[in-house]
Amino acid sequence: MTDWNALSDDEFRAEVRGFFEAEYPEELRHLPHRPKFAEIQHWHVKLHAKGWVAPAWPTEFGGMGLEAAKLLIYYEEQQRYGVNRGRDMGIQMVGPLIIKFGTQEQKDHWLPRILTCENIWCQGYSEPGAGSDLANLRTSAAIDGDDFVINGQKTWTTMAHDATHIFMLVRTNQNTERKQQGISFILAQMDQPGVEVRTITTLAGETEFCEVFFDDARTPRANLVGEIDKGWSMAKALLSFERIFIGNPGLAQNALAQLETFAKGRGAFDDAVFRDRFAEVALDVEDHAALYSRFADQLKRGETLGADVSMLKIWVTETYQRITELMIDVAGPDGSTLGPLQIGNIGVDVLASFYKARPSTIYGGSNEIQRNILSKAVLGL
Amino acid sequence: MSTEHEEDLRLLRDSVSTLLDRAGGVARARRVRDEGKGRDNDVWRELAEAGVLGVATPENAGGLGMGLSAAGVIAEEVGRVIAPEPVVPTLAMAIGLLHRTCPDVPVLAALIAGETTLAVAWQERDLRGVSETIDCRFVGGKLTGSKDWIMGHADGAPLLVIAKMDDGLALVQVAGDAKGVTAKSARQSDGSAQYSISFAATPASVLAEGPLVAAALSEAVADATALTAAELLGLSGAALELTLEYIKTREQFDKPIGSFQVIQHRAVDMKIMQEIAEAAVREALTVMDNAATPLVRLRQASRAKARACTAAQQITRESIQLHGAVGYTDEFDVGLLLNRALVLSAWLGDAAYHRRRWLEIRDTEEAAQ
Numbered sequence: 001m002t003d004w005n006a007l008s009d010d011e012f013r014a015e016v017r018g019f020f021e022a023e024y025p026e027e028l029r030h031l032p033h034r035p036k037f038a039e040i041q042h043w044h045v046k047l048h049a050k051g052w053v054a055p056a057w058p059t060e061f062g063g064m065g066l067e068a069a070k071l072l073i074y075y076e077e078q079q080r081y082g083v084n085r086g087r088d089m090g091i092q093m094v095g096p097l098i099i100k101f102g103t104q105e106q107k108d109h110w111l112p113r114i115l116t117c118e119n120i121w122c123q124g125y126s127e128p129g130a131g132s133d134l135a136n137l138r139t140s141a142a143i144d145g146d147d148f149v150i151n152g153q154k155t156w157t158t159m160a161h162d163a164t165h166i167f168m169l170v171r172t173n174q175n176t177e178r179k180q181q182g183i184s185f186i187l188a189q190m191d192q193p194g195v196e197v198r199t200i201t202t203l204a205g206e207t208e209f210c211e212v213f214f215d216d217a218r219t220p221r222a223n224l225v226g227e228i229d230k231g232w233s234m235a236k237a238l239l240s241f242e243r244i245f246i247g248n249p250g251l252a253q254n255a256l257a258q259l260e261t262f263a264k265g266r267g268a269f270d271d272a273v274f275r276d277r278f279a280e281v282a283l284d285v286e287d288h289a290a291l292y293s294r295f296a297d298q299l300k301r302g303e304t305l306g307a308d309v310s311m312l313k314i315w316v317t318e319t320y321q322r323i324t325e326l327m328i329d330v331a332g333p334d335g336s337t338l339g340p341l342q343i344g345n346i347g348v349d350v351l352a353s354f355y356k357a358r359p360s361t362i363y364g365g366s367n368e369i370q371r372n373i374l375s376k377a378v379l380g381l
Numbered sequence: 382m383s384t385e386h387e388e389d390l391r392l393l394r395d396s397v398s399t400l401l402d403r404a405g406g407v408a409r410a411r412r413v414r415d416e417g418k419g420r421d422n423d424v425w426r427e428l429a430e431a432g433v434l435g436v437a438t439p440e441n442a443g444g445l446g447m448g449l450s451a452a453g454v455i456a457e458e459v460g461r462v463i464a465p466e467p468v469v470p471t472l473a474m475a476i477g478l479l480h481r482t483c484p485d486v487p488v489l490a491a492l493i494a495g496e497t498t499l500a501v502a503w504q505e506r507d508l509r510g511v512s513e514t515i516d517c518r519f520v521g522g523k524l525t526g527s528k529d530w531i532m533g534h535a536d537g538a539p540l541l542v543i544a545k546m547d548d549g550l551a552l553v554q555v556a557g558d559a560k561g562v563t564a565k566s567a568r569q570s571d572g573s574a575q576y577s578i579s580f581a582a583t584p585a586s587v588l589a590e591g592p593l594v595a596a597a598l599s600e601a602v603a604d605a606t607a608l609t610a611a612e613l614l615g616l617s618g619a620a621l622e623l624t625l626e627y628i629k630t631r632e633q634f635d636k637p638i639g640s641f642q643v644i645q646h647r648a649v650d651m652k653i654m655q656e657i658a659e660a661a662v663r664e665a666l667t668v669m670d671n672a673a674t675p676l677v678r679l680r681q682a683s684r685a686k687a688r689a690c691t692a693a694q695q696i697t698r699e700s701i702q703l704h705g706a707v708g709y710t711d712e713f714d715v716g717l718l719l720n721r722a723l724v725l726s727a728w729l730g731d732a733a734y735h736r737r738r739w740l741e742i743r744d745t746e747e748a749a750q
């Protein structure tokens with residue numbers, strides 16, 4: 001097996017880029033929506049054959065075992081070429097938790113199925129009453145013989161209608177002093193009588209997220225990951241990598257490239273006002289990338305990241321939104337037209353980008369919550 | 382403004398808002414969109430019966446002669462419930478053009494009575510967007526050329542078209558199923574259809590021609606622009622109201638999210654934005670009513686649209702943010718408001734376009750002094 005970490009950064013980047021350019025299906029580049037698995041299965045098969053499904057996982061579990069620096073390169077190239085991340089909640093979220101906190105049986109059972117996508121995962125954290133205040137969650141799991149019996153409701157569950165399994169935070173103890181106590185992390189199968197999924201249509205007319213109702217749904221007690229009632233700190237123990245990943249420049253860089261193509265086609269660069277606004281967002285992206293590499297270097301030196309890494313997410317999502325808003329301004333009289341706007345033989349879907357940027361300041365810890373964290377933990381206010 | 386006029390406007394607002402709320406409010410816009418109909422004929426008839434469509438048309442042309450301020454009140458109410466019917470395009474463009482150029486044609490009375498609707502096709506596309514010139518030609522009774530960004534049209538319906546004729550412009554009427562008509566529609570963010578239509582030696586009848594047409598077009602576009610600003614104003618007011626209601630009731634961390642200071646400040650900023658927009662739009666309409674020169678009217682229209690677009694965009698985007706994930710759903714009304722704001726901002730020039738126009742007109746006025 002290749003030791004990717006032994007390559008120089010440049011060699012590794014060339015390797016990744018070469019693979020994506022040679023193998024990634026053209027029709028899947030820069031997909032404007034979240035695909036169902038069937039749509040990207042042919043790509044997943046190739047990725048799996050190459051052994052590249054889980055870049056961050058240790059090699060012993062079938063991952064690439066990439067160190068932080070290499071991992072960033074992998075994701076940068078993925079974003080740059082418009083490679084869809086696929087149905088990666090298993091890879092990104094539940095896999096790492098099982099690797100860290102799971103039993104040997106859990107690792108043996110679940111990890112290979114995540115890699116093959118035999119199991120496709122969705123994330124059941126949020127509830128109608130538990131958004132920013134996640135610890136307020138009420139969905140309960142009560143022990144009944146060898147099973148947990150689950151009752152309650154999850155919501156905003158991305159792609160739950162195309163998932164075979166859900167990893168969730170549930171309340172296993174009602175009598176605790178603090179809301180954060182008594183929460184456990186469990187895995188459950190979606191296809192069973194007690195689970196009902198209802199898709200939610202977004203304002204963009206897409207059905208990407210769902211409500212999931214649990215009415216005496218069951219899951220074996222063996223599907224508890226980590227200690228009972230101790231799920232909160234486990235789920236919160238975000239790897240520092242995830243915290244930098246959500247602030248990576250990719251989305252903003254892609255949107256900027258799209259803006260540039262579109263604006264050139266529309267002749268907007270002849271306009272002094274546009275030039276200034278373009279330069280402004282372009283520098284917002286470039287300078288964010290500089291701050292991002294400062295944090296990335298910290299990771300490369302093996303340091304853990306502090307709460308200040310949240311700055312990246314705030315800046316990049318708000319820049320991303322401004323870029324897509326600028327695209328609408330360039331579209332002018334066509335700024336409310338759905339679907340791709342033609343520039344020569346390229347179509348730029350301005351509204352799809354605008355819509356996609358909207359919730360980036362809401363999910364992954366809203367920007368208001370991130371600012372609260374920064375002001376407390378970093379500024380000491 | 383006289384208190385009598387103010388009282389009239391208040392009564393007008395009450396009757397239109399009652400009518401639109403009874404018809405179903407914002408939820409009706411979602412229903413009409415989902416049914417794919419584009420409009421609700423019963424509501425259209427009721428609006429016409431209430432005198433809405435002829436409100437700004439002089440009495441001697443069959444209207445109520447209440448002026449743009451009154452039309453602005455109606456547009457605000459239409460915006461508040463994002464009524465899908467083409468009130469502003471009909472009132473300001475179709476009726477506005479006809480009453481200025483040919484007040485005696487029977488179709489004007491039919492439009493005011495809500496018995497028919499006519500979309501107006503005047504803008505043309507060039508590589509960058511809206512062309513500065515009109516190239517669609519009317520020669521020997523036949524129309525040739527293409528038009529874009531046609532609002533309030535429906536498949537096969539008749540149209541009013543502005544075309545070049547001899548050295549000037551002509552206002553002509555075309556049957557939707559006439560020979561040589563090719564219509565394409567593009568779905569907009571609010572679910573409505575916007576049309577591009579081309580004509581190839583299409584038979585059409587002239588309603589008006591000569592210098593009068595260009596002047597009427599400019600006036601009608603100024604009215605439509607200012608009234609679209611009023612519609613946006615109603616819309617952003619509705620978004621603000623929904624959001625205030627939501628942040629007072631949505632609880633996280635055991636309190637209403639509206640108790641967090643950051644949310645309070647953001648809500649206050651939205652409120653200020655809304656009040657500034659309201660003051661600007663209403664003042665612009667009043668100035669336009671008071672026999673201002675064409676240039677002043679154009680400047681005021683641009684001022685109103687620039688402000689209302691900015692306010693509506695900022696307020697609807699911020700509304701989504703303060704709602705959290707529910708704001709991103711189709712089920713909650715804020716999303717509908719955001720999608721409608723996109724349409725009204727794009728139509729007749731966005732904020733940047735109108736800021737530029739405002740300054741150009743001011744330059745022209747200064748040069749003339």
Ligand SMILES: Cc1cc2nc3c(=O)[nH]c(=O)nc-3n(C[C@H](O)[C@H](O)[C@H](O)COP(=O)(O)OP(=O)(O)OC[C@H]3O[C@@H](n4cnc5c(N)ncnc54)[C@H](O)[C@@H]3O)c2cc1C
Pocket residue numbers: 122123124125126127130131132133155156157158159209359362363364365366367368369372631633634638641643644702703704705706707709
């Ligand atoms: C596109 C999308 C996909 C998602 N996918 C998933 C998924 O797969 N699984 C899952 O579990 N969840 C998912 N979520 C849910 C996401 O985690 C929540 O939306 C997020 O936690 C915010 O919660 P909320 O939407 O209930 O907003 P609320 O918490 O109700 O917040 C509403 C507003 O109040 C602000 N606010 C709240 N508290 C404070 C405070 N203390 N101080 C200042 N401001 C505050 C927020 O910033 C926001 O602006 C998704 C959300 C979106 C939009």
